[in-house]
Amino acid sequence: MANGVVIRELRVGNLNMLGNTETLTGIYKQQVDSAYLNSNGLSDDQQGDKNHHGGPxxxxxxxxxxxxxxxxxALPEPAAEYCQPGAFGENLVTSGFTEADVCVGDIFVLGEAVVQISQPRQPCxxxxxxxxxxxxxxxxxxxxRTGWYYRVLQPGLIxxxxxxxxxxxxxxxxxxxRVLHLLYENTLDLNALGLMASINELSPNLKLLAKKRLESQQVEDWGRRLFGQP
Structure with a gap:
């Protein structure tokens, strides 16, 4: 794997209505040439649900x-047509890194900033x-293939x-x-869950998820996250 990749697109989004609903979202992100990155994200980048999107x-x-x-x-039209850079609310678009190429806790320099991988995305x-x-x-x-998130170790212009x-x-x-395989496929590998729960650099919510699976030996209900249902 290469040790570095070029940021092909940098994207931020304002709040808009999601589809034909009254739900506010920042998923429709537009390209920008530069933005300041602080601990909560890029300047001028907004999220409709700050409990589950954005933040440290x-x-x-x-x-x-x-x-x-x-x-x-794999998608029918018109959804297939939507599947272009920016479709998933991503801030960074690159070629050369996939989920198989980057690891939990990886630290990167990006422009003036320093960032660290915190977790893969959990689609909602x-x-x-x-x-x-x-x-x-x-x-x-x-x-x-869900994409992933970073926390900011050093703010700066990117x-x-x-x-x-x-x-x-x-x-x-x-x-x-490996994390995604454990989250969604080999979901009750107790040895791997124990190891995952001990990774300090993993986001607190995923460490807690691993600990709960270990304690209950059951997989959490995904209905609310995936379909908006309890």
Whole structure:
């Protein structure tokens, strides 16, 4: 894997109505040349649900451009047409890094900022409305190609065409593809869950999820997250 990739697109979004609903969303992000990155995200980037989007553990969302053509082939129209850079509310679009190439806790220099991978994305029901497909969130989850989030270790200005350069990799045995496999496929691998729960650099919500699975030896209900239902 390369140690660095170029930011092909940098995107921020204002609040708009999601589909034909009254739900506010910042998923429709537009390209910008530069933006200031602070601990909660990019300047002028907004989220409709700040309980589940944005904030210190989800300051930046990254999606690999390699995924768009694969997803387009699997989706009906017009959803396939929507599957372009920016479709998933991503802030960073690149080629060269996928979930198999980056690890929990990876630290990168990005322009003036320093960022660290905190967790893979957990798709939610808003994608169903965004794409007009009742189970789009589940479809994306099943691909294990969900994109991922960064926390900000050092704020600063970032620009399109900056290089996202790997500085440090504390957990080379925990690529995000492994985390996603454990989250959604081999869901009750108790040994792996114990290891995952002990990764300090993993976001608190995923460490808690792993601990709850260990204690209950059951998988949490995904209905509310995927479909907006309890």
């Amino acid at each position: 553990e989800k300051a930046l969302h990254h999606f690999a451009s390699e995924h768009y053509p694969r997803l387009r082939k 029901w808003r994608l169903n409305l965004r794409f007009g497909i009742p189970n789009m969130s589940q479809r994306l989850q099943n691909t294990l 620009r399109k065409d900056d290089i996202l350069q790997l500085m440090e990799r504390p957990h080379e045995d925990w690529p995000l593809s």
